[in-house]
Amino acid sequence: MGHADCGITIRILRARDVIFVTGALVTSLVALGCQESPAPFAPGSGGISLQLVIPDDQTVDNQAAGTTSVGQAAWLGEQRTSRGHLDAAIARAIGPEGPSAREHKVDLTETSSGFTGTISGLQPGSYTVAVEGLVSGEVDYFGSTSGVEVTAGKNTAASISFLPYQPVLDPPSSPITALRFAVTYSRILNADSYIVEWDTSATFGDVRSVSSTSTTAELTVADTGRYFIRVSAVSVLVESGRPSEAQFVDVVTDLTSSGDDPSTAPLVGFGTGANDSLTALNVFPIGDTDWFAIDACRSDTITVETLAGRLTPPSDVDTYLELRDVTGGTVIDSNDDAIGTDSRIEMELPSNGRYHAIVGGSANTVGRYDISFEVGPGPANTGSQCIEAPAITNYSPRRAPRGFSPVTIDGMNFTDAEVTFDGVVAPVLAGSSDTRIITSVPTEEDGLNPNPDGRLRVSNAGGYAEVSFEIQP
Numbered sequence: 001m002g003h004a005d006c007g008i009t010i011r012i013l014r015a016r017d018v019i020f021v022t023g024a025l026v027t028s029l030v031a032l033g034c035q036e037s038p039a040p041f042a043p044g045s046g047g048i049s050l051q052l053v054i055p056d057d058q059t060v061d062n063q064a065a066g067t068t069s070v071g072q073a074a075w076l077g078e079q080r081t082s083r084g085h086l087d088a089a090i091a092r093a094i095g096p097e098g099p100s101a102r103e104h105k106v107d108l109t110e111t112s113s114g115f116t117g118t119i120s121g122l123q124p125g126s127y128t129v130a131v132e133g134l135v136s137g138e139v140d141y142f143g144s145t146s147g148v149e150v151t152a153g154k155n156t157a158a159s160i161s162f163l164p165y166q167p168v169l170d171p172p173s174s175p176i177t178a179l180r181f182a183v184t185y186s187r188i189l190n191a192d193s194y195i196v197e198w199d200t201s202a203t204f205g206d207v208r209s210v211s212s213t214s215t216t217a218e219l220t221v222a223d224t225g226r227y228f229i230r231v232s233a234v235s236v237l238v239e240s241g242r243p244s245e246a247q248f249v250d251v252v253t254d255l256t257s258s259g260d261d262p263s264t265a266p267l268v269g270f271g272t273g274a275n276d277s278l279t280a281l282n283v284f285p286i287g288d289t290d291w292f293a294i295d296a297c298r299s300d301t302i303t304v305e306t307l308a309g310r311l312t313p314p315s316d317v318d319t320y321l322e323l324r325d326v327t328g329g330t331v332i333d334s335n336d337d338a339i340g341t342d343s344r345i346e347m348e349l350p351s352n353g354r355y356h357a358i359v360g361g362s363a364n365t366v367g368r369y370d371i372s373f374e375v376g377p378g379p380a381n382t383g384s385q386c387i388e389a390p391a392i393t394n395y396s397p398r399r400a401p402r403g404f405s406p407v408t409i410d411g412m413n414f415t416d417a418e419v420t421f422d423g424v425v426a427p428v429l430a431g432s433s434d435t436r437i438i439t440s441v442p443t444e445e446d447g448l449n450p451n452p453d454g455r456l457r458v459s460n461a462g463g464y465a466e467v468s469f470e471i472q473p
């Protein structure tokens with residue numbers, strides 16, 4: 001073909017992470033010149049000669065002086081040999097570009113200063129050159145460059161950023177109640193994407209996996225238990241690099257106390273003392289219900305809300321919510337979907353006492369949720385207790401004409417109480433107490449209906465007691 005023999009001679013310096021970060025020294029491939037090529041070329045072909053040089057840590061330290069310390073720790077304690085912590089290195093030349101491009105691969109030989117090797121027998125043309133540093137046969141360092149011209153009779157200079165290819169997986173928080181959760185890991189500059197694998201076994205014999213193009217990935221698991229997780233970098237030239245060190249996460253049921261029935265429901269609090277958000281709960285397994293008790297007063301407003309579909313990442317549980325009475329047997333209010341599939345109940349309470357909020361999953365869904373409680377105190381709520389409704393134990397007389405006095409009512413919880421006959425307010429006279437009210441029958445001048453319906457009521461903020469009273473003509 002008339003071309004002189006030549007190829008690409010490559011020299012690779014591997015520096016520590018800090019240098020890559022600051023750009024003070026990007027590991028480089030340097031053409032050494034034709035005359036230094038260690039192998040002769042067949043007629044009409046070229047070659048790529050590679051020398052992988054790994055500077056010792058002291059050299060790197062000097063070069064990094066005065067720059068950031070980011071990444072420094074990663075190299076501390078590594079063995080100080082010419083090959084660093086790498087077991088081996090390989091180089092590949094892919095090309096010349098075109099439909100018949102093929103891959104030429106060479107195992108680099110360890111030398112006193114790093115690794116070296118030659119890819120020979122290359123047609124002149126444009127090549128992509130990839131260099132991989134291996135640990136246990138897995139790609140731990142990686143770099144590539146394209147457009148490397150193998151020109152007959154000449155060597156071509158090229159440079160490659162030879163960078164760490166093993167991600168670091170951030171330790172996930174554990175234990176968790178989420179069946180869907182995110183993991184994060186370090187960015188690999190030479191990667192196009194990442195594959196995150198998980199398994200219930202630390203040997204990763206039966207992995208599930210998810211691909212991500214960012215440094216975060218969402219995992220979904222179907223059961224509680226311990227999951228081992230690892231992440232690998234992916235690129236066009238390296239399908240899967242050396243996986244990160246594995247981390248694990250324990251997926252568990254409720255980390256916050258929750259009951260399964262009225263007898264085990266934890267008391268969230270009384271009145272505004274119940275205002276709280278409880279986290280780290282879940283509906284699991286299918287059919288699980290969680291019970292919470294709240295003490296409140298008549299006319300208090302209560303707001304209960306679940307947070308599941310709006311979590312990040314969103315939970316798969318489609319919550320429903322019930323508010324039940326003290327026995328747990330009577331549903332006072334319920335809600336399935338108020339905000340998306342999340343649930344919300346807001347109501348004014350009918351009486352003093354204990355209420356139960358119950359969370360479950362619609363349509364057999366399971367997953368993490370949070371729940372919030374808010375009580376707005378009404379007039380019966382003193383802040384520390386409820387004003388009890390009046391009770392009437394006796395009253396006399398039971399029938400009397402308009403304007404008659406005294407009518408004596410005995411009972412309890414009469415403090416600040418109001419007395420009405422047929423809805424018309426009657427006076428509370430001298431001699432009244434918390435257990436006795438002395439009053440008089442209203443007249444039509446007081447607004448009494450000409451045909452009164454016979455109700456005598458004593459009421460306060462906590463409720464009322466009512467008896468019959470016949471008003472005579």
Ligand SMILES: [Ca+2]
Nearest residue numbers: 254282283290
């Ligand atoms: Ca639960």
Ligand SMILES: [Ca+2]
Nearest residue numbers: 259260289290
């Ligand atoms: Ca439960």
Ligand SMILES: [Ca+2]
Nearest residue numbers: 318319336341
């Ligand atoms: Ca719902």
